[in-house]
Amino acid sequence: MNKSRLSVALLVIGSSLLAPTFAHAQNVRGFVFGAESSAPLQGVMVRLLSITLQPIDTVTTDFLGRFAFQARGPEQYIIVAERTGYGAAPQVVEVGPIALARVSVSIKMQPMGVAAESTLGDERIAHLRGRVVVSGTNDPVEGALVTLVGSGKTVLSRWDGRFVLGDVQPGLQQMRVEHLAYAGRTWAIEAQPGSAYDARIPIEVEAIALDGIEVSVRSRAVARKLEPVFERMERGLGGIFLTTHDFLQRGNGPVANMLQGLPSTRVTGNGGSSWRLSFRRGSSNLQAGCSPEIWVDGIRMVSARGDQSEFLAMSTLDVEVIEVFPSASSIPADYATNSFCMVGIWTKRGG
Structure with missing residues (x-):
């Protein structure tokens, strides 16, 4: 079985010497040769297809590996070269509107072996098998998703990169290979009835873009101070607790803004020195709060009836947790106070 690489060089030349047969026709010329030997390949079947894969013309290369088509422009076409022992990916050729336009296309083809034909018994179908490898190293790729385009057939490559797609209809077929860590690739082959094909499909490593990760680091001293706070949060011991998650959802405003709208809580003022906080319960004088x-x-930074404005205006960007205790019965014993209500602010630096 010939495993040589196949390269196709296509030269699109508008030539008045060839007398085009219809308006805007161009002479599409090219030649086929083996990449390793650089020798022309005779008898290669070359197909001209529309961009929707409809067959237009088929020719065979001569002893110099040459072929030619007549094609109308402006239009895109697909050219596929086929020969036993080789495979060809579809190549798009752009034919312009001017008959004398000159376009050249160079195509490198990856090797694709073909197993012995007429050994499958059923002359109506073909089988595709192959191996997905890393381009440049030929290491096998496990878990690549191989899809036979348009058929719904899919299979995952094994640990050695191999896969099998059975019961394939004859004709031009496209396989799509996808993997999370590699760039996707489409491969094409002309499936002949009663034949089994063995494809080697190289794919390129592709870096995966990941979202940014935000890491918060807390010193041991701060963590020790916050241990009883988080324990109270977990046990739900009578207070209201606000964390950095709550601050972020509310735009990381000042402490006063975070406390607005909480049960039994009243915040007055419009910023700066005018902020004032009170609770509607926890005092014998309910009207005053x-x-x-x-x-x-x-x-303790502010006693009852003291000036709260400095701490209510504190940015929550510097705050880890806020504890709110609107009644004397809800205040934990950790706070040595006789107050009827209190607020505990725990900063990220821990004091």
Whole structure:
């Protein structure tokens, strides 16, 4: 079986010497030769197809490997060269509207062996088998999805890169090879009735673009301080807890904006020194409400009725967790306070 590479060089030349047979016709010329020997190949079947794969003309190369077609422009065509022991991917040729236009196309073909014909018994079908490998190294590719285009037939390549597609209808067939880590590739072959084909399909490694990953690192000292806070969150011990996830969803505004709309919570003012926080319960004077203490990283910073504005205006970009305790019964024992209500702010730097 001849395993030589096959290269097809196509020269599209508009020549007045050949007297085109219809308007805007061009003479599509080319030659076929073996890549390893550089010798012309005689008897290669060359097909001219429309862009929708409809057959237009078929010729055979002469002893110098030459062939020629007449083609109308402007139009795109597909040319496929076929010979036992070789395979050919479809190549698109652009024929322009001007009869004397000159276009040249150089095509390199990968080797594709063909098993002995007329050994399958059924002359109405063909079988396609092959091996998917990494281009340049020939390492096998496992788990590549091989699809026979237009038929719905799919198969995964094995650990050694091999695959089999059976019961293939004769004629020009296209196989699509796809893998997450490699660039997809389409391969074409003319399936002959009663034949089995063995294809070697190289695919290129392709880098996979991944979304950015954001990593948050917390020091051990901060983590130790936050352990009881997260324990209270998990146990749901009477408070309301806001985390960086909540801050992000609400635009990472100041602390006051994060507290607005919480149950039993009232925030007044429009920013800066005018912010004021109170709770509608936790005090014997319900009309006045409860003015909370504010603690930052476990330290009392504002006593009841004190000036809260500085801490309510704090950016939540620097905050890890906010604890809200609107009543005396909800305040954990970790806070040594006699207040009726309080807010605990835990920063990312831990104080």
